[in-house]
Amino acid sequence: MKLTVKRDSSLDSLRGIAIILMVLSGSIAFSILPGWMYHAQVPPPGHKFMPEIPGITWVDLVFPFFLFSMGAAIPLAMKKKIENSSSLNIFISIVKRFVLLTFFALFTMHARAWVLSSEPGLKENLLSILCFVLLFAIYGDFGKKVNKRTDLAIKIVGILLAIGVMFFGFSGDKKFNLFNPDIIILVLANMAFFGTIIWWLTAKNLWLRIGVLPFVMAIFLASKEPGSINETIFNWTPAAWLYKFYYLKYLFIILPSTLVGEWIIQDQTNGDQQAIVKKHYSILAIVGFLVIVCNVVCLYSRHLELNLLFSAIFAGIALYIAYQIKKSQALNIVVKLIYVGSYxxxxxxxxxxxxxxxxxxxxxxxxxxxxTGLAFFMMLVFYALNKIQLFKRFTNMLAMVGKNPMIAYTAGNLLLIPILKITNTEIYLNSLQTGFAGGLLRGVLFTAVVTLITIIATKKGVFWKT
Incomplete structure (x- = not known):
């Protein structure tokens, strides 16, 4: 039977909310909002890194949720390739994605006006907008609109122009720095490479895949022992700007999340064996959301015992519903999300x-x-909402952003900020930086415009892909 793997709207919604919250967290007013509006270890007003502070905020969930969506998408993207392509072609496609993401990390950082010049003016802001346009040429999916030769020519021209900007677009003492990539994208590139390789090699052996993690943990825990093999492995790198073993810590998020992609494929293949009652989906959506809120609030405020109690209550309710579902039908994706997320x-x-x-x-x-556990519960929330068709417009909007995360990630820095600078309208946005409401509104307005740009691109069928 020919395998057909479709996009999953719940996973797109999860990716969408992760990228939207990422943009929001970077665009709210600086220093004047409460500490829970920023990374927990970089509190206001000074925003100095204080690693001794324990706790997390909603901002600290954004990157793990995005990593989770990346890991879950690996089986969806690779399943057909494994069945229809040679091992060499599969490996080449993995390396190609790594190279394209690494280039994206370098180019999008150096294309920012404030990186091109210490005092960016009209030239640098226009150059940033040009770089945003070049990204369409490099990463745009033109396969169905032009022939392969034209598509390749567009991409080659785009890459050459992008390289030109990175080497000749700077002003003053600024210059291209290989050690100054967008670190978020570089980590994603490493996770896409190693996560996909490990999943590919363990696609038929779940225990072997999860068994990789204790070895990664062992290297981390003993890497501080002088002269140990762990220290050697941890410190070795063929290129320090490109890879560090330290990045592999995020395999603890990526590898468990690949399970979700496999469950989605099974769900698409088998279909719902028996409909779950609407009331169960409603309860699971509420409980899943409460688990997330409870942990963020209590871990930030350091009410650890209270958090354990409420987490146990909410997870217990979800597990009870999972048990009821399991009694009436086969182990489906809802039950699995609850089991693994709780664990x-x-x-x-x-x-x-x-x-x-x-x-x-x-x-x-x-x-x-x-x-990672909270990401499983967030996936449960979106899966339940989609099943009962609740907040459909909202989840569809998130899904449209989730289908085009690269545009959403760059539209603010390379398009919106330069336009605000050139038109001198940034002063109106910055005038909102007074108090909690104004500081939050600044971020909401900025994020709304980025979201709108991304949705328009998605509706027009314009996608950036690696």
Whole structure:
């Protein structure tokens, strides 16, 4: 039987909300909002890095949720390739994606006006907008609109012009710096490469895939022992600007999330064996959301015992519903999301006392497991909402952004900010930086415009892909 793998709207919605919240967290007013509106370890008003502060905020969930969506998408993207392509072609496609994401990390950082010049003016802002246009040429999916030769020519011209900007577009003492990529994208590039390779090699052996993680943990835990093999492995790199073993810590998010992609494929193949009652979906959507809110609030405020109690209550309700579903039908995706999400969440909460409490930076094992568990519950929320068709317009909007995350990620820095600078309208946006309401509104307005740009591109069928 020919395998057909379709996009999953719940996963697109999760990716969409992650990228929207990423843009929002970077565009709200600086220093004047409460601490829970920023990364927990970089509190206002000074925003100095204070790694001794334990706790997480909603901002600290954004990157793990995006990593989760990337990991879940690996089986969806690779399943047909494994069945229809040679091993060499599969490996080449993985390397190609790594190279394109790495180039994206370097180019989009150096294309920002404030990176091109210490005092960016009209020239640098126009150049940033040009770079945004070049990204359409490099990453745009023109396969159905032009022939392969024309598509390749467009991409080659785009890459050459982009390289020209990175080497000749700077002003003053600014210049291209290989060690100054967009670190978020570079980490994603490493995770796309290693996560996909590991999934490919363990596609038929789940235990082997998860078994990779204790070895990664062992290298991390013993890497501080002088002269040990762990230290050698941890410090070795063929190119320090490109790869560090330190990046592999996010495999603790990527590899568990690949399970979700496999469950989605199974769900598409088998279909719903029996409809779950609408009331169950409604309860699961509420409970899943409460688990996330409870953990963010209590871990930030350090009410650890209270968090364990409420997490146990909410997860217990979800597990009870999962048990009822399991009694009446085969183990479906809803039950699996609850089981694995609960397991990872409580594993992370029991790691909370280790390494000085849960932290994004420097990230702790509690952070990996708690955030991955919460991502499973967020996926559960969107899956349930889609099944009962609740907040359909909202989830569809998120899904449209989730289908085009690269545009959403760059539209603010390379298009919107330069336009605001050139037209001198940035002063109106910055005038909102007074108090909580104004500071939040600044971010909401900025994020809304970025979201609109992304949705328009998606509706027009314009996608950036690697």
């Amino acid at each position: 990872l969440l409580f594993l992370g909460l029991l790691f909370e006392a280790f390494e000085g409490g849960i932290k994004k930076d420097y990230s702790t094992y509690s952070y990996y497991f708690v955030c």
